[in-house]
Amino acid sequence: MADQSAKFVEGSTMRHILVMSGTSTVGIMAIFIVDLLDMLFISMLGQAELAAAVGFAGTLTFFATSVSIGTSIAMGALMSKAIGAKNVDYARQIGSSVLVIAFIISAIVTAIMCAYIPELLTAIGAEGRALERAEAYLWILLPSTPLIALGMASGAGLRAAGDAKRSMWAxxxxxxxxxxxxPIFIFGFNxxxxGAAAASVVARFAVFYFSFAPLLRVHKLLAKPTYSNVISDARVMLAIAIPAIITNTATPIGNAIVTTAIAQYGEDFVAGFAVIGRLTPVCFAFIFALSGAVGPIVGQNYGAVRIDRVEETLKNSLIVTTIYTLVVCALLYLLQQPIINMFSLTGDASLIVAAFATYVAITFVFNGVLFVANTSFNN
Known part of the structure; x- marks a missing residue:
């Protein structure tokens, strides 16, 4: 059994932030780079409506995944606090309960979305061939969402135990x-x-296995769930999960509103916006990772009543966020034309990507501050 001592209550908080965020970034970037490759491969087929279809579908899958992120935040917050307070038995109990509840919540959300796929796509502006292709994509990918909910929550459990490396490998x-x-499914099997959706489903199985197995076997941080424990733990878990879900789904809902507004200007704009949607998480993966990485550090120190280290962690997180965002925005501005060329974007599609790289990206510094604040309140 792995050592379950609270690793973050001593040593440099800046070092903990950089190590945890760095390893999380590698894992997150792997997922988002593949999303970007999806878009690149689909763009190579030379049909704007296919790229637009993946963009429309991505808006809905982003919403479903954001619900899973919300439940994983509860896992990280509760487990890290229990480990910090040296209450390993409760950490095991809450870990199992959160997995059960996360699966149920994701299954309900997914079932509702599957029942209304055409209506949801129409509501965000999809029509014609783009709507038909997006529908085909979603029928394959959406049903696997509860699996990724379990994978994300297990990964949060690994980070809560200070095992950022295994969480990254998952x-x-x-x-x-x-x-x-x-490429095998999209081009080889035509x-x-x-094909892009089917590849993502298989990948979700891999994420689940490589995050759940070490949490169970290496750290032994999961007890056998019981009905009474799940019911009693639901209240404390949902107190964190529901606000976190609302917070995390605000972004995809905002994206859906923007996609709907953009759709009336034509598929070129939607295709350009879809590229931005895939580019943003790759460029700002560190910012997304920071919120998940800072949580266990804050949680363990809060559980150990080391408020001075909680304050120090917050201050250092904001410094890291600001420096990182400024560097990435400078690179985006300088490399905007090669990016536009890489995705074969022309006309309106290239225009919207250039506008993002020049004017919009810099505002991510505020997203970073928001993420750090949210994760601190959750923990």
Whole structure:
């Protein structure tokens, strides 16, 4: 059994932030780079409506995944606090309960979305061939969402135990599987958007296995769930999960509103916006990772009543966020034309990507501050 001592209550908080964020970034970037490759491969087919279809579908899958992120935040917050307070038995109990509840919540959300796929796509502006292709993509990918909910929550459990490396390898495994299967399914089997979706489903199985197995076998941080424990733990878990879900789904809902507004200007704009949607998480993966990485550090120190270290962690997180965002925005501005060329974007599609790289990206410094604040409140 792995050592379950609270690793973050001593040593440099800046070092903990950089190590945890760095390893999380590698894993997150693997997933988002594959999403970007999906878009690149689909763009190579030379049909704007296919790229637009993946963009429309991505808006809905982003919403479903954001619900899973919300439940994984609860896992990280509760487990890290229990480990910090040296209450390993409760950490095991809450870990199992959160997995059960995360699966149930994701299954309900997924079932509702599957029942209304055409209506949801129409609501965000999809029509014609783009709507038909997006529907085909979603019918393959959406049903696997509860699996990724379990994978994300297990990964949060690994980070709560201070095992950022195994959490990274889980998402990295998913990225590698997806990157290998994408060209085989899309071009080799000639499955087009269905191929991209099928590759993502197999990748989700890999993420689940490589995050759940070490949490169970290496750290032994899961007890056998019981009905009474799940019911009693639901209240404390949902107190964190529900606000976290609402917070995390605000972004995809905002994206859906923007996609709907953009759709009326034509598929070129939607295709350009879809590229931005895939580019943003790759460029700002560190910012996304930071919120998941800072949580266990804050949680363990809060559980150990080391408020001075909680404050120090927050201050250092904001410094890291600001410096990182400024560097990435400078690179985006300088490399905007090669990016536009790489995705074969022309006209309106290239215009919207250039506008993002020049004017919009810099505002991510505020997203970074928001993510750090949210994760601190959750923990």
């Amino acid at each position: 998402t990295l495994a998913g990225g590698i599987v997806n990157a290998i299967l994408d 499955w087009n958007v269905e």
